[in-house]
Amino acid sequence: MKPTKPISLLWGLRSFCASHGCLYCYFGMISAHREEMPTGPGVLSHLSPNDLTAADVLAFAKTLADSPVGRVFLAGGEPLLWKPILTLIEVLKAGGVEVVVCTSGVALNRPDLCEPLVELGVDAVSVSLDSADPVHNDKWRPPHREGDGWEAVVSGISALIKARGSGPRPKVGIYSVVTRRNLADIVAVPELAAALGCDYAVPQPIALDPDHQLAAELSLTPDLLPELTARFEELYAAELPLVLPARAYAGQVASAVRRPTDLVPGCFGGDTLHFVQPDGTVWDCPSALRIAATPLERHRTIKGAAARDLFPDPTGCGTDCSLFSVDCVNMWPLTSFPVLAPTGTETTRA
Ligand SMILES: C[S@@+](CC[C@H](N)C(=O)[O-])C[C@H]1O[C@@H](n2cnc3c(N)ncnc32)[C@H](O)[C@@H]1O
Ligand code: SF4
Numbered sequence: 001m002k003p004t005k006p007i008s009l010l011w012g013l014r015s016f017c018a019s020h021g022c023l024y025c026y027f028g029m030i031s032a033h034r035e036e037m038p039t040g041p042g043v044l045s046h047l048s049p050n051d052l053t054a055a056d057v058l059a060f061a062k063t064l065a066d067s068p069v070g071r072v073f074l075a076g077g078e079p080l081l082w083k084p085i086l087t088l089i090e091v092l093k094a095g096g097v098e099v100v101v102c103t104s105g106v107a108l109n110r111p112d113l114c115e116p117l118v119e120l121g122v123d124a125v126s127v128s129l130d131s132a133d134p135v136h137n138d139k140w141r142p143p144h145r146e147g148d149g150w151e152a153v154v155s156g157i158s159a160l161i162k163a164r165g166s167g168p169r170p171k172v173g174i175y176s177v178v179t180r181r182n183l184a185d186i187v188a189v190p191e192l193a194a195a196l197g198c199d200y201a202v203p204q205p206i207a208l209d210p211d212h213q214l215a216a217e218l219s220l221t222p223d224l225l226p227e228l229t230a231r232f233e234e235l236y237a238a239e240l241p242l243v244l245p246a247r248a249y250a251g252q253v254a255s256a257v258r259r260p261t262d263l264v265p266g267c268f269g270g271d272t273l274h275f276v277q278p279d280g281t282v283w284d285c286p287s288a289l290r291i292a293a294t295p296l297e298r299h300r301t302i303k304g305a306a307a308r309d310l311f312p313d314p315t316g317c318g319t320d321c322s323l324f325s326v327d328c329v330n331m332w333p334l335t336s337f338p339v340l341a342p343t344g345t346e347t348t349r350a
Contacts, residue, residue, distance in 0.1 A: 005070025005096075006272050007311050008334055010286060013057070013088075014077035015048040015278045019104040019148065022141045024177065024206055024214055026286075027077065041299070042283060042291030046077065050279040052303060054084040060280075060302040061088055065095025067307035068314065071123075073100045073334060077278065080107035089120050098340060100124040102175070104141075106148045108156030111163075117170060118163045123340055124171040125160060126202070129153050131176070132188035140179070140218075154196065161197045171339040173200035173242075178253075179218040186231035190240055200243040200339045203235075205253050207327045209288065220257045229254055245333045256329045264328065266318040273331060274311060276302055282310055285331055289323035 015027060023029070027044040038045060052060075064072070072092055079085055080103045092099050101117065105127035108114045117125060131137040134150035143149045160172055176182075176189040190201035208215045220228065232250035270284030277283070280303040283291050300310055 005068050006314055007067075007069045008071045008073065008273050008337070009064075009069050009276060009311075010073045010075060010273065010331070010334060011276045012044065012075050012077065012278050012286075013079045013085075014082045015044065015046055015051050016081075017046050017076060017078040017104070018081050018144060019078040019106055020141050020143050022177075024140065024179075024208060024212075024218060026207070041294065042277070042281075042286075042288060044277065048278060052278065052280045054087075056280065056303050057088060058084070058091055060305065060307065061091045062095065063306040063308065064092065064097050067311055069097060069307055069311055071098040071100065071337070071340070073102055073126075075102040078104055078107070080104075080113055086113075086116050086120065089117070089122060093121050098123045100126060100337065100340075101170075102126045102128070104128055105153035105156040106143065108160045109152060111159075114156075114159050114163050117160065118167065122170040124169075124173065124200075124337070126173050126175045127153060127157050129157075129174050129176055129189065129192075131182050131185045132192045133182075133185075136182055136185075140177075140181075154192075157196050157198065171199040173198050173202065173339065175202045175204055177206050178203045178220070179206045180220055180224055181218065183224065183227050183231050186228070187235045187238065190235060190242065190244065191238070194240040194242050198242055201240075202245055202333045204330045204333070205256060207325070207330060222258050225254055225257060228257065243339045249329075249332055252329050252332055256325070259324075264321045264324045267321040267324075267328070268318050269321060269328070269331070271314045271318040273334065285328065287323060287325050287327040287331075289325050289327075290321065293323060 021030065027046045028038060030046050033045045033047045037047065079101060089099055099122050101122055103125060129137060130141055138149040157172060164170065174189055174193040176185055178186055186203045189203060193201040205220055206218050208219050236247055269290060273285055275283045275286040280301040282300040282302060283294060
């Protein structure tokens with residue numbers, strides 16, 4: 001069936017993250033930004049003062065019902081610690097939009113958040129956990145509060161699965177960031193996810209600028225390709241009782257590591273995928289290279305706008321993009337999100 005609402009929106013809802021201080025986070029490090037705030041198109045910061053107001057966010061959300069956007073990934077910062085989050089989800093679901101919440105997971109231990117996610121019919125919750133080894137995870141994803149590390153994330157996942165009971169939704173999955181220091185977690189985290197009763201697992205390669213201070217320590221490099229490939233083969237061979245990205249994903253990860261920039265024919269960025277920053281700016285995708293190359297006349301915002309005007313019906317063919325980067329690889333499991341039907345069919349399902 002051809003999706004009636006084929007667009008997915010990756011919505012970085014809030015800049016603030018009171019949850020963790022992940023050392024590689026796309027939003028940078030608070031300590032560094034206190035000394036010098038980064039500037040420029042697409043730059044993210046947990047300290048950004050420019051996030052849209054709740055009124056602006058909700059006004060735009062109401063317009064999504066009458067648009068080709070069928071699925072919204074709510075990310076951040078940490079979306080579950082933003083007070084109006086449940087109101088936003090209610091608006092989106094009432095408009096027939098599928099909702100996937102991307103969270104650090106600790107907030108799921110709160111019944112006042114966990115239970116409404118089930119009641120409101122959230123379609124999926126992707127929880128970030130990098131390792132089956134608590135020490136590794138908490139080294140790179142240190143919690144702001146003692147007690148909010150690996151154990152709390154795992155108990156949050158279990159709380160959500162318990163709150164869902166025998167219901168169909170939300171699907172629950174684990175996203176893990178793969179670096180040169182945790183290649184074994186390509187297999188170990190999905191194994192853990194299966195043991196916890198999760199529905200899906202996605203190992204995603206770390207994306208760091210070459211001049212990031214942790215690039216040498218964490219980035220994946222071509223010399224690691226034999227092990228990377230072997231780990232993915234081991235993962236698919238394990239036939240775990242959960243959904244993984246399509247097998248082609250392993251090759252996409254490898255090719256991003258082998259050739260960090262390349263041509264992508266017919267890319268979905270700006271066609272069936274769009275990215276919204278916490279200040280409301282709309283980009284074709286979150287790729288730093290693509291954002292930098294976006295001409296001024298294509299700088300758009302959701303503030304005061306209607307989704308129907310911002311997101312025309314996709315051609316389905318995309319555009320050829322010569323700005324492929326490891327950022328892009330992390331978009332593949334979003335556009336063909338493995339546990340839900342192709343975008344848009346949900347609204348027409350019985
Ligand atoms: C920015 S977070 C926002 C949602 C939520 N706070 C969380 O941690 O899941 C979204 C996802 O991006 C991942 N991520 C953050 N920085 C990354 C990087 N430099 N490379 C790859 N993935 C990254 C996180 O681990 C998480 O799975
Ligand atoms: S929890 Fe999410 S938003 Fe917060 S620092 Fe970690 S990756 Fe970034």
